[in-house]
Amino acid sequence: MTDRERNRLSARAARYARVGANVGGLAARFVGARVFGIDLDRGESAVALAAALGGLKGPLMKVAQLMATIPDLLPEEYATELMKLQSEAPPMGWAFVKRRMSAELGPDWQARFAAFEHSPSAAASLGQVHRATSKDGKPLACKLQYPDMQSAVEADLSQLEVLFAIHRRMDPIIDTREIAKEIGARVREELDYRREAKHVALYREMLERVPEVRVPTVWPALSTGRLLTLDWLEGTRLLTHKQESLEVRSRLAQSLFHAWWLPFSRFGVIHGDPHLGNYTVFDEAGTPAGINLLDYGCIRIFPPSFVGGVVDLYRGLSEGDDARVVHAYETWGFQGLSRDLIDALNIWARFIYGPLMDDRVRTIADGVEPAKYGRRQAFQVHQALKSKGPVRVPREFVFMDRAAIGLGGVFLHLRAELNFHRLFEAAIADFSVRTVGARQQAALSGAGLDFVS
Secondary structure, three states, rough: OOOOOOOOHHHHHHHHHHHHHHHHHHHHHHHHHHHHHHOOHHHHHHHHHHHHHHHHHHHHHHHHHHHHEEEEOOOHHHHHHHOOOOOOOOOOOHHHHHHHHHHHOOOHHHHHHEEEEOOOOEEOOEEEEEEEEEEOEEEEEEEEOOOOOHHHHHHHHHHHHHHHHHHHHHHHOOHHHHHHHHHHHHHHHHOOHHHHHHHHHHHHHHOOOOOEEOOOOOOOHOOOOEEEEOOOOEEHHHHHHHHOHHHHHHHHHHHHHHHHHHHHHHHHHEEEOHHHHHHEEEEOEEEEEEEOOOOOOOOOEHHHHHHHHHHHHHHHHHHHHHHHHHHHHHHOOOOOOOOHHHHHHHHHHHHHHHHHHOOOOOOOOOOOOOHOOHHHHHHHHHHOOOOOOOOOOOHHHHHHHHHHHHHHHHHHHHHHOOOOHHHHHOOOOOOOHHHHHHHHHHHHHHOOOOOOO
């Protein structure tokens, strides 16, 4: 890492100033409205908030994306605007790219490629992707991190702690301290592209026998801690297939199910960012055949016991075994479980597990719009917890819940119809905590990773 990239006090100070300039006035408006009972135009305010966060890049924008996918955490108007940040982040220009590439690969970096496109093919919160060609003619995807992101991360996470503290004061039903820790740990991991390269290797191993899901290979000689070069996987955007036949849409949904549930149920690993931009569709003989999995920054590795809790809750709800349900929540780290609290948590659990327990071909949530997926149930849980809280959400639960909702939203966009029950039963057919532990240890070792909670 160059001196300019280090976590400098001056860079952090500049970041604080930008955060304050972009968001401070909006925050004051929102808090003032809450304190003094002033009605705001939520649509107008939501557009302003999305514009402010989109210009910042970095973790605040990523947290905004995250918050937009958690039902009932934000009003619908805010969620709708913030979800646009996932595909509409403003890119950086060619002069920036040349400086950044020189810092990572040296001043002769362009000679290491046969071609390198000036304009990014995608721009997101922590970096942007450029299409390139290797010296031997292979298509490449070069993911380049924005400058001073370490400084931005630390500054933004400090601001996030303040925002969560304010949230706990204004809405004490959910204790967000563990949520803040989890978001901080995962966002810091996303800065390390060498770790992401190991995540790619991990997924290649976990999905090597799943032909309907393609995982790229890493080009180590063209990668650093802030630059990740992968195979370019040819494909079309997922939503361009919304008007395909039901057979095609359901085939793609089944590929997504395998890409997400098989690594989790067999290895205790989830892809924590299942939004539409992280997938493309590949063809075989002119027919959509499967999914390209593109991004590996937000990967969560769980202890095998956590996977056991997921299976226990599924079995407990299916069989009406209250003791097994309680054991599952305790395994995940929920504390002080009264009967009323369990009933409230079960509202959400039955929503998430509903399609998995229903042995028939169906959509993931019959008749629900993608933007409203889970919102009614989340509101019911929120209301049920008002007299029971505060409830501290275990940190390991955060990305599991977020990913399940995100994946369900993708299924809704595709209007897919599957027997989710039989797919899930097949995924956990040989489940045991010991088996998951053995598989996980072997896979992590093969990818050069250690378990980090």
